[in-house]
Amino acid sequence: LVEDIITGLSRVNSFFVIARNSSFTYKGRAVDLRQVGRELGVRYVLEGSIRRAGSRVRISGQLVDAISGHHVWTDRFEGDLSDIFDLQDKVTESVVGAVEPSIRLEEIKQARMKPTDYIGAYDLYLRALPRFYSMTREGFADVRRLTNEALSIDPGFTLAKALGAYIRSLSVSQCWHEPDDTRVAVRMAREVLADARDDPTSLRFAAQVIAYSAKDYETALDTIERSLLLNPNSAQGYTGSxxxxxxxxxxxxxxxxxxxxxxxxxxxxxxxxxxxxxxxxxxxxxxxxxxxxxxxxxxxxxxxxxxxxxxxxxxxxxxxxxxxxxxxxxxxxxxxxxxxxxxxxxxxxxxxxxxxxxxxxxxxxxxxxx
Known part of the structure; x- marks a missing residue:
C-alpha cells in the first residue's frame, strides 16, 4: 500500500517525493515529524496506520506540515480483508488525489503571508489562484496582473502563462473580457503546448482554452488526455477534462x-x-x-x-x-x-x-x- 501511494505521488510534477528506502527507515519508530522533515529535507510528511479487527481493517492517513506541526489533511478508510486489493486501490487513489490540492491550498496560505516586494514568480502564481476561485470581476483582474508580473520575472514560466491564458478565455464567458482576449488566450495556450509537454497542470489549462476559444477539439482532447496520464489523480485535471x-x-x-x-x-x-x-x-x-x-x-x-x-x-x-x-x-x-x-x-x-x-x-x- 505504501509503495503504491509513493508511486502515485511521484507522478505529480508539482512536488517531489522522498524515495521509499529513505522513508522506510522511520517505519515502526516513534519520531517527531518535525525531525523527519529536517532530516529528509521536506516540508510535508504523510503518515498513516493500519488496524485490524477480525476480517475488518481500518486505514488512517494524515498529512502534516513538518515545520509548524499542524495537520493539513486527515482521512480514514475501512473495508474487509476479502476485498483488500480493492480497498488498497481506493486508499491509494483517495490519498494521492487529496494530497495535491491540500498542499496547493497550504502553499497559497503561505504565499499570502509573504511581503509582496520580495515575492517570486511561483508565489505570484499561488496568489493568483484564490483570486481565480473568487469568481469575481475584481478577482479575474488580479489574476491577469499577478500572472503578468510572474511572467515579467520569468518569461518561461509556463504555469503562469497557462493560467493567464485560461483566465482570458473564461473572462469571455463571464463577460469580464477585454477586446483581444480570445486571440491572446489561444496564442498563449499554444505556446504552453509547445513548452510544457510534461506539466499536467499547464496542459490542463491549455486544453480548456484550445477547446473553448480555439475550437480545436482533437488537439484539446489529446492534450487533456496527456495531462491525466501525467497525473491520473488530479481532481482539477478531471474537472478540466x-x-x-x-x-x-x-x-x-x-x-x-x-x-x-x-x-x-x-x-x-x-x-x-x-x-x-x-x-x-x-x-x-x-x-x-x-x-x-x-x-x-x-x-x-x-x-x-x-x-x-x-x-x-x-x-x-x-x-x-x-x-x-x-x-x-x-x-x-x-x-x-x-x-x-x-x-x-x-x-x-x-x-x-x-x-x-x-x-x-x-x-x-x-x-x-x-
Whole structure:
C-alpha cells in the first residue's frame, strides 16, 4: 500500500517525493515529524496506520506540515480483508488525489503571508489562484496582473502563462473580457503546448482554452488526455477534462470525469465549475430535470459562475416553466448585464451545432436580449 501511494505521488510534477528506502527507515519508530522533515529535507510528511479487527481493517492517513506541526489533511478508510486489493486501490487513489490540492491550498496560505516586494514568480502564481476561485470581476483582474508580473520575472514560466491564458478565455464567458482576449488566450495556450509537454497542470489549462476559444477539439482532447496520464489523480485535471469533453460533444464522458473530480476532492475550490459542467452535459443529453437539479446545486456552490445560470435557464425553458425561466434570465442579466445572444453566438464553444442552436434559442425564449 505504501509503495503504491509513493508511486502515485511521484507522478505529480508539482512536488517531489522522498524515495521509499529513505522513508522506510522511520517505519515502526516513534519520531517527531518535525525531525523527519529536517532530516529528509521536506516540508510535508504523510503518515498513516493500519488496524485490524477480525476480517475488518481500518486505514488512517494524515498529512502534516513538518515545520509548524499542524495537520493539513486527515482521512480514514475501512473495508474487509476479502476485498483488500480493492480497498488498497481506493486508499491509494483517495490519498494521492487529496494530497495535491491540500498542499496547493497550504502553499497559497503561505504565499499570502509573504511581503509582496520580495515575492517570486511561483508565489505570484499561488496568489493568483484564490483570486481565480473568487469568481469575481475584481478577482479575474488580479489574476491577469499577478500572472503578468510572474511572467515579467520569468518569461518561461509556463504555469503562469497557462493560467493567464485560461483566465482570458473564461473572462469571455463571464463577460469580464477585454477586446483581444480570445486571440491572446489561444496564442498563449499554444505556446504552453509547445513548452510544457510534461506539466499536467499547464496542459490542463491549455486544453480548456484550445477547446473553448480555439475550437480545436482533437488537439484539446489529446492534450487533456496527456495531462491525466501525467497525473491520473488530479481532481482539477478531471474537472478540466469534463469541460473539454463537453465542448467536444462527449457528454457521457464529461459527466463521468466531473464525478471523478468530486470524488477525488469533495470540497475542491473548483467544485462549482464541475457541478455546472454536469448540468450542462445533461442539457446536451436532453435530460432536463437532472440538468436543472445540477445547475441549481452549482449556483448554490458558486453563485457568480455564469454557465450555471444558463444551465438553469435552458432547463426551465425545456421543462415548460416559462415564468421561472424568465426570472432566472433576469438574475443572469443582473449579474452579467453585458451578456447577449450575439455574444453567445460569437463564443459558441460547442462542437455539437444542433445543441448550440437549441442553447441560444432557449436563452432567447427566456428573455436574454439579442
Amino acid at each position: 469534463g469541460w473539454v469533453n463537453a465542448h467536444s460533444g462527449r457528454p457521457p464522458v464529461a459527466i463521468d470525469h466531473f464525478h471523478r473530480a468530486m470524488r477525488l476532492s469533495p470540497v475542491d475550490p473548483e467544485k462549482g465549475i464541475a457541478l455546472s459542467g454536469i448540468g450542462m452535459s445533461y442539457l446536451m443529453l436532453e435530460r432536463y430535470e437532472e440538468a436543472l437539479a445540477w445547475g441549481e446545486r452549482a449556483l448554490r456552490e458558486m453563485p457568480n459562475y455564469g454557465s450555471s445560470h444558463r444551465v438553469v435557464i435552458m432547463a426551465l425553458v425545456k421543462l415548460n416553466r416559462p415564468d421561472e425561466a424568465q426570472a432566472a434570465a433576469r438574475r443572469l442579466m443582473e449579474a452579467f448585464p453585458t451578456y447577449t445572444l450575439g455574444l453567445q453566438r460569437q463564443i459558441n464553444p460547442w462542437r455539437d451545432k444542433v445543441f448550440a442552436e437549441r442553447y441560444v434559442e432557449a436563452l432567447g425564449i427566456a428573455g436574454v436580449p439579442e
